[in-house]
Amino acid sequence: MGERAIRAAFEGGPALVPYVVAGDPDPEATEAYVEALVRGGADVVELGLPFSEPIADGPTIESGIRRALDAGMTPSRYLDLVADLDVDVPIVTMTYYNLLFRYGDGDVEPFVADAAAAGVDGLIVPDLPVEESGPLREACEQHDLALVFIVAPTTTEDRIERIVEQASGFVYVQARLGTTGARADVSEQTYESLDRLPDADVPTAVGFGVSSGEQARAIVAGGADGVVAGSVFVDIVASGENVADRLERTAADIKAGATEASSASSVSEPERT
């Protein structure tokens, strides 16, 4: 597993990377939800480790994080949860730097070591720009974990170069400015960002606002190797109704859109909004 497993997950066609918050509403439910997402076609699962100050997340995911924290989710329980998961897709932990930092009392290596042992394959840390990532990158290399970096619409050309050079697993292309949150359209910024990415050997996945097969089709047609979708799934979890079923169906819908785009050899330009 590890970084290579994540790359492999992108090789069989466009990848679906769904996100849910671990422990929302409780650890047992999360296990069932991850399994449902995998049945729906998830190629990689992004599992949120809740932090009290989720500054890169919008209201939907923030509420999921709040529910998980209220239910007692902690970094060690998170790692237990991952170890208990019975799925054979790579798991990427999405969290904020302070939790990794505190876990090892100021040293990030212990978290990375324990995460690798629990079966985590990669990390996304949205408040950690490449400039500050030295210690974490070193620990990830040591334990064969991918460290995924984000490219934003505001990212300058020379930053893109630096980011792509240092990213592993995949590059997360942020579809629009702002925070996470489900949207209906695909922003022009998505295509611009994809166009600006050099032909690197790391796959690209577009996230922030993806909620439908329609969008996934447009994004993959625009050149992405995969899509990340979070708020749409966290919304389903929040509703508490028929959750596993609906997670599976929504995942399948988004995956189908992505796959359709890649199998149509000469796609007409998707509708841009």
Next chain:
Amino acid sequence: MSVGTFGDYGGQYVPEALMPAVEELADAYERYVLENEDGFVDELRRHLRDFGGRPTPLQRAAALSERYGHDVYLKREDLLHGGAHKLNNALGQVLLAQYMGKERIVAETGAGQHGTATAMACAYLDVDCEIYMGRTDINRQRPNVFRMRTHDAAVNAVDAGSGTLKEAINATLRDWATNVEDTHYVIGSVVGPHPFPSMVRDFQAVISEEAREQAIEQIGDLPEAVVACAGGGSNTMGSFANFLEDESVALYAVEAGGDAITVEEETGVAPHSASLSAGEDGVLHGARTKLLQTEEGQVVESHSVSAGLDYAGVGPELAHLVDQGRVEPVHVDDDAALTAFHRLSQDEGIIPALESSHAIAYLEDADFDGPVVVTLSGRGDKDLDTVIEESERRDVAAAPSMGVFTE
């Protein structure tokens, strides 16, 4: 490589979308603030004088001096336009935003003094302004909410968490990340990613620049100590900056001791805001610094009777100066601050901000011989409702009876 560090602290821990803005700001800070390009610093000084009312006096407080048996001097930032030191920074940043060609300002506020200062500066310099404020702080700082609205700033209530400064910063960071292309975030203290901690310190350093000159002129010597209250630490860093090299001058950062220096493990609430005294190394709001947090690294809700000190973090440079032993962190509790509020109001004819009341209250615990400078960071008009209510509830000894008027 991380930039803008103070020992182990500082740095730039922000989402990628903000990194280009932070880099652009660091560049502007260097050119305009440090190198005075296009006469930025001269223009700022002119505004601080003509609009802001600088210099503020260094006043010998007769009653306090008698009470403690040594000279007590008050650096009167409460007399700055708007009633708090916050204007030094707000005016500096709004002007800098203009030099950078930004069209819109967002800011967070705790006590509302930073929000009003920013709204005032925006009205004066004609820039759009939007302020985020925690719900709890809106309820306890109503006069400042109205002042911001009066200056035509939009004020957004933040309901998350305990509705104080930490949550307001989260909300403002999100707005900035959404609108970063035309918007500047005027952060209100020496916190956040580089260059904010250095830049805000430089804007506030005018406090100690004046105080040091005034002390030499009025006392004929440097003071024995400088005492200032610390929330995020802008008042503290501003009050200390020009004394850092004067080794004979002791520097005291007075934190909010709240009800007690403990953490209630069950609720995860700290009934205080003393992050320098009780915090652990962590990363919040763009910087590595000392933080009130659980063992697992979740940031806890802090408490202080004073909204402006009610924050779980603190500026990275201040954290570093504490580690180095140059600044001594001390704390006083809510009751002591309330008592000091009444004492200064009655004995000196000055109504201090509850934030500043903490600094005044520390004189009661301290053991000084020579002259001491205490920064009066702001005036307390905004706090009257809180003071009346809390003094009654806690039975604060020095409080006048208000019952007949409030029935």
